[in-house]
Amino acid sequence: MKKIMTVFVAALLLVGCDDLFTPAIENNKQVSDGLNDPLYAEGILANAYTRNPYNSQSFNDVATDDAVTNQTSNSYLKMATGSWTANSNPMDQWSSCKAAIHYINLFLSQVDQVSWVNTPIVNTMFCDRLKGEAYGLRAMFNFYMLQAHAGWTADGRLMGVPIVEEVETETSDFNYPRNTFDECIQAIYKDVQRAKELLPLDYENISSDAQVPEKYRNEGANYSQYNVVFGSNFRSRMSARIALAFRAKAALLAASPAFAEGSNGSWADAADYNGELLDMIGGASGLATQGNTWYKNADEINNLTGGSNPPEMIWRNGKDATAYALEQAQFPPSLYGSGQINPTQNLVDAFPMANGYPITDAPEYDEQNPYANRDPRLALYIVVNGTEMGTDKKIIDTSADNTSNNDGLNRENGYSTRTGYYLRKHLREDVYLSSTTTTGQPHYSPRIRYTEIFLNYAEAANEAWGPTGMGTHGYSAYDVIKAIRKRANVGIDNGDAYLESVKDNQAKMRELIRNERRLELCFEGFRFWDLRRWNMDLTEPAKGIRINGETYQVFNVENRTYSDFMRFGPIPYSEVVKFDALEQNQGW
Template sequence: MKRNVIYIGMLLMGTIAASGCSKVLDKRNLSAISDDLVWNDENYAAAFLNKLYLDNLPSWDINVSSHSDEASPEAGNQAILYGQLISTSIDEWHYAQIRSINLAIANLEKSSLPLETKNSFKAQAMVLRAWRYFEMVRLYGGVPLVLRPQELSEDLYLKRASTSECISAIVADLDFAEANLPWHWSGLDEGRFTKAVAQALKGRVLLYFASPQFNPNEDQGRWAESYQANKQAKEELAAEGYGLYESYADLWFDEMNREVIFVKRFQEPSVVHSWDASTRPLSEAQNFSGANHPTWDMVLAYPMATGVSIDDPNSGYDPIYYWKNRDPRFAATIAHNGALWELSGKSGRKQWTYEGAEANAPTLSGFYCRKAVNESYEPFFTERSSTDWIELRYAEVLLNFAESAAETGRLDEAYDVLKQIRHRAGIAPGNGQAYGLKPGMSKAELIAAIMLERKLEFAFEGKRYWDLRRRKLFDQELNGKRRKGLLPKLKVSSAQFDQVKDQFDIDTQYHLYFEDEVINVDRVFDINFRDNYYFYAIPNRHLESNSNLEQTIGWDGGTFDPLK
């Protein structure tokens, strides 16, 4: 059963109902709850904490895939990829939320609640604070560091802390959380933060801090810290029952399985999202569509079922029947022209994307994303989805570890992880149990293999854009290019095809009826992710309200160095 979010208002209603028979003059002011009552009562304190979860947990993002080579540019802010940002474009300034978190932490420290309860609540709030600061630091570098509620009487115009100071504060919050949280929750508490969340998130934070975006001089001390943190997370989480879930395709639907670590839970009708509607074709959705259309570039990235690249002349790849014998993650993620996709519970339904097949809002890339799309939903429920958002799963812990291992020269350890990931994906082990991996890769080759594995494993999970940023790969992989799509065209008339459509065998007859044309989905501009975008500008409205804030180097008037 999913954890139901408890609102303070709901608890208030219960309090009012219970006191309905008492004398009016004996009642407290029912329009407010005093601080003493909130923080010295476990139920009220838990309600405040639940509201913090609701306000701060990461969730489904229908735009982020179009900020990379995953998806076509129908949705999202394409100014990022086209080099058209201005200093006001990226505005994620979470200090209102951080103040609420700080108030909770400060009041819990003074609370009369049992120490174990108090520390557990504080630890959960600290994970939220660490998350909010991490969100800002990965965008801007160092930001003002506020770790307690500010009073109006004090100086509110704080300077930006160094990036290193911010990372240290984030890690300190996560260390406290690790020491004061359980490994698992049960029942209605399932989904709350655990030691596993604290360890895994710390591993991610230190991986970012060691990556080229933050570490252009390749400080090996940072990679060593990342390796140790991710090694601890990998081993201790495994000892506590976390691990790769058996089914890659089902891990989004078999909720709270052993792979899930950092999660936002949803429950229709109260807490819902519209990922399914935004991602499905409009004919099987409601009120939304047009997001997460996979590019031809993304389709070509998947290896064969043997794990061998399609570029290998001995791979057996067929450019006409391009979907056949591919990495099983392909079929779990990509819906192509003629693919069996039984949306809305329609038995035998096939997805047609050929020119003229979709009357309204056709996919411009020729593909749809299948990941985390619940086939059983009728259109009404596609904008009321209750599929949980998994921000961090055990596969990421493994790949964070593998990257850190490779960067510190432990190539065999990185190889082992790639084999585990590919084994779960369903790739054939092949001769020597290599899962299609090239033997004897250099450090650079192995890191490239890890980045490809991340691209495939986490497709449409909001990771690719951030990986390109932290590894500073936009110039190498995307700049000067245009993303591609595939436009299938009928070789016969629509009327002729309609006569055979129901009996059409896609795996043997495709070439008889279709001819595919590679097209540009970036129709006007080449991709031009600028070098100063690796640390975005602090928006002008924040600079104008705080005279002590420095703008980031690389932007107009910028003097703040995000690499310190």
């Protein structure tokens, strides 16, 4: 993909010329040149791939009650503390996604005319695959735009974004009105269906002609030709499974409380679309045993080759073989990191006891020994006072009273914690940093994990059919949550008595599912969107812990400044000013 993009950019920039100052216009690359230059044509689609919002980790958790940052210039910090406006929006997806959709539409207008290869049936397969990728990508970008910019207008309509499926040129009328939220959801579904019909579920090599899909086999395609087009070399591309995952995510959004009143989304649809993906891996029994530690499974990561996925991943970024930038940003100062993301006491309190009971319901919870006998995920995801960390098993001291300790609360070095906690999730602790030496380790980041789909299903199934209802699937919300907590070693010694106590209570199961989602997906960019789609309070102050000797005192670290209308993001101010057909969401 990088090679394709390089050629595409070079083709746009390089022109033949008679001399240095007078380019020969006839040698400028035009879109139509892609008809006889397949690499150039594919580069148009590659441009869309590069705009995936999840090509890197944003840590927008800083805008929620789950984290703060010690970076005073952080845009999410500014957003959460009162500087979020329609022309200053770090959550904006408008320009990038619209640009990606433009390139997709441009590609779709040309793809059937491009000569990809000389063999007709292979040319047909290439054309089908690339069209399928384009439709899947357009569904993805429309989902991200909808999530960021859908909202209620002043006259009480739930609106989405403009649906653009034709090529725009310099003569186009760009003054489009917004489509309704429902129309946008249906456009996503339609594109996913097109992708499903054209793409394989996954890109894998086959070994016999009998495995070639009938529509191609009847035209004379053999398995070698099929592998050239749909084989394992394309594992990182949009596939039918990935496209179906975006349909599942869109269905959950449409059924959520913030959107349900103005849409036709249903919890049953959301459960079924997410369940369709889970049925492919055996339902609740298909939960990856190491899925909650994907970021530090060294053997698993080291053995990822050729775009292959571990069991937890539906789609992932490429592997960086010797990375250490994340550790430099997030390790505590004593490990030569900048400690940028600081989990809050709010999030720490959300982790139950090891027996599965919330700390508010557990008599054994000790406020002056708060990390004893807790959910093991707390130690996996968050550095607490006394954590052993790094290759040298250094004990991290986050206390406030040890002034010689660079890791302590609010030290003057600018890199210490503001909450009494540091981030542990995502980090490879076999990375070594010092003032003179760095030793990196392989990393990758997820775009879509199966754990998200399991939690999507649990939420939707509980709302549609109750905690133990299964619909047309062979497992319930209860079954999924039981599997997730068992994987985390929660409630192992008592049969998860807390889960058993709530399995007949839809409201309590809802609360538990939302909390499990908060824990399992923390620091992966979900909390902000989840709070909004649940119509929950965005203004919960971010809290920390001040440790002096044996005394633990909770304190407010940072207030959250959001108005009620901010449950729905704005249309960019620059767009509303330019195009009077665009209606702004109420309040912005």
